[in-house]
Amino acid sequence: MILSVEKIGFSYKNNPVLLDVNFKVKKGELVSILGVNGSGKSTLMKCINRILKYKQGLIMVEDRNVKKMKEIEVAQKIGYVPQSSERGFLTVFDAVLMGRKPYMGWDASKKDIKLTEDILETLNLEEYALRYINELSGGELQKVVLARALVQNPKILLLDEPTSDLDLKNQLEVMEIIREVSKVHKIASVVVMHDINLALRYSDKFVILKEGQIFAAGGRDIITPDIIKETYGVEVEIENFQGIPLVIPKSY
Amino acid sequence: MNFRNSSAKLYEVYTKKKVLIAFFLIILLIVSVIGAIKVGAADLSIYDIIHGLLNSDAPGSSIIWNIRIPRILAALVAGFYMGMEGSVMQSVLRNPLASPYTMGISQGAAFGAAFAIIVLGAGTLHSTQAHAVMVNNPYLTVLAGFLGAIIGVIAILLVARVRNVTPEVMILAGVAMSALFSAGTMFLQYFATETQLAATIFWTFGDVERAVWNDLWIMIIFLMPVLLYFLYHAWDYNSLESGEETAQSLGVNTHSLRLQGMLITSFTSALTVAFLGVIGFVSLISPHIMRRIIGNDHRFLIPSSALLGALILLISDTAARSIISPIVLPVGIVTAFMGAPMFLYIIMKMRR
Structure with a gap:
């Protein structure tokens, strides 16, 4: 088990946001976190990454307690893409090379430059290399940010709504990349998703959060009309389309 | 054959x-x-300069070594x-202003420096404009400065902690702190034994003419360590460009980075203010100009902004x-004339 989240509890001031959250992720697995706005999805991601300091519970990465790791060690194991990225005045190459920060001393090494070059090629970003990131479209930016997290060479990838601002083609492209790298590099990916159908199409497992607690977790079979209704308050039908369940909301 | 340059090659050229x-x-x-x-008052030819620099008996030598070089070095x-x-x-405050x-x-x-000089007796006030304030105890003066x-930094960091504080609000807090401190300085001068106008100007418009060799050494000693510290953290500052959370996810302790950055910059600013007085706007505009030319990669931005600031x-x-000429203005007046319009320009650009 590469990532195990055990009984995590977190409160903002005195408001509990996460309660007793448990789940495990294997190498190469893609897990989608579902739930309404404010159900604690982003908070959970930040706890795993130790950006937020949780009081209760235990998070283990490769059988090591994340709390006892140094900041730099966490950064070498976990790549994180937040919900929104700021567009600094840096080139794409610089912005991706930055993912090598946890391995750098004074400056980037030849190896860091080479890895950056490779990942830009893999994600078809070469021609953007010297473009400034504040000139990119939403889809391009998302790929750049993903490239940065991948060049970090992480064991675990945490992605907070990676497709939320993207058009259909870019949504599919980004999800394909995520699934591909998870399988090839044996990375455990935890992805916060709002689009249930996109999640169903690409994920191996699902964790549904409701009011900071796990409401359901498991494979595709847990996505039932009842669960969706309980989670989102929307009546749906689930059809099977070419082997993939398709969630269709009933008229509202 | 692939004739296109690889991205790494292009990046190297860049x-x-x-x-x-x-x-x-x-x-x-x-x-x-x-x-x-x-x-200057005595116009020197290139020959005089070379001769004066090398030969201490040459006629221009004392002008060069005692008047012009300290002043130039201070600038x-x-x-x-x-x-x-x-x-x-x-970078650390995520605020272009x-x-x-x-x-x-x-x-x-x-x-702080005025307090050390007037109240603690670390220096003396005179009525001549050029050397209105003599610093007798530079260490105490720098320390007090x-x-x-630090008091100013604490106020700024407290304001910065408030969620969603805009850059403009932070600047307003700066205006408040600045007014408070200036009033404090005026208050000290009002009750000083010799309350000359010249001494007031000292702290309002800084001047590099005040530099003497003794003070200069103290300023020079810290230059290299500070530059090296900043260059070592250049990638940390770069990571802040993508936002606080991204920086943290890359293993950067943003809180200590911010605190250290603010403490070191306040120390260096105390170094210059204690000896030369307040010289405004250079620190604001030189990074802005360099950023437009070379972007926000701090490995290059920090040293080139420093060079441009010196220039x-x-x-x-x-x-x-x-x-x-022959009247010599404090340089702070000139930088204010240049810097204030630029400051307004930056504010107007931010609004869009």
Whole structure:
């Protein structure tokens, strides 16, 4: 088990946001976190990454307690893409090379430059290399940010709504990349998703959060009309389309 | 065959260009230094300069070594610090308007230095304008200036902690701190034994003419360690460009990075303020100009802003000496004339 989240509890001031959250992720697995706005999805991601300091519970990465790791060690194991990225005045190459920060001393090494070059090629970003990131479209930016997290060479990838601002083609492209790298590099990916159908199409497992607690977790079979209704308050039908369940909301 | 250049090659060329720009700045600096030695009440030829620099018996030697070089060196060192201060503060506070001057930190340092000189007796006040204030105990003066600057920093960091605080609000807090410290300095001067107008000007408009060799050494000693510290953290500052959370996910302790950056920049600003007075705007505008030319990669932005800061301050001072010669203006007046319009320009650009 590469990532195990055990009984995590977190409160903002005195408001509990996460309660007793448990789940495990294997190498190469893609897990989608579902739930309404404010159900604690982003908070959970930040706890795993130790950006937020949780009081209760235990998070283990490769059988090591994340709390006892140094900041730099966490950064070498976990790549994180937040919900929104700021567009600094840096080139794409610089912005991706930055993912090598946890391995750098004074400056980037030849190896860091080479890895950056490779990942830009893999994600078809070469021609953007010297473009400034504040000139990119939403889809391009998302790929750049993903490239940065991948060049970090992480064991675990945490992605907070990676497709939320993207058009259909870019949504599919980004999800394909995520699934591909998870399988090839044996990375455990935890992805916060709002689009249930996109999640169903690409994920191996699902964790549904409701009011900071796990409401359901498991494979595709847990996505039932009842669960969706309980989670989102929307009546749906689930059809099977070419082997993939398709969630269709009933008229509202 | 693939005839297209690889992205790594293109990137290498791109970074080399930035190094070239830094070299270009160094050449401009050398030319400006020669110009600055030449210009003055006694106009020196190139021959006089070379002769005077090498030969202590030459007629121009004492003018060069005792008057012009300390002044030029003070402008270079102070400008260099200011360029670094601006680029680092703008990065750690995520605020394009940040600088020791706009945040009220310089004024805090000025208050501290004034307190040391007037109340603690670390210096004396005179009625001549050029050497209105003599610093007898530079260490105490710098230390007190640093403490004053720290008070300003604490206020700024407290404001920065408030969620969603806009850059403009932080600047307003800076205005408040600046007004408070300036009033404090005025108060001290009002009750000082010799309350000359000249001494008031000392802290309001800084002047590199006040530099004497003793003070200069103290300013120079810290230059290299500070530059090395900032360069070591250049990638940390770069990571902040993508936002606080991204930086943290890359293993950067953003809180300590911010605190250290603010403490070091306030220390260096206390160093210059204690000896030269408050010189505004150079720390604000030099990173802005460099950012437009080479972008926000702090590996290059910090040293080139420092070089540009030195260049701006030296040229401003040379202008201050020659515009209405033989009257010599404090360089702070010249930088304010140049910097204030630029400050307004940045504010207007931010609104869009």
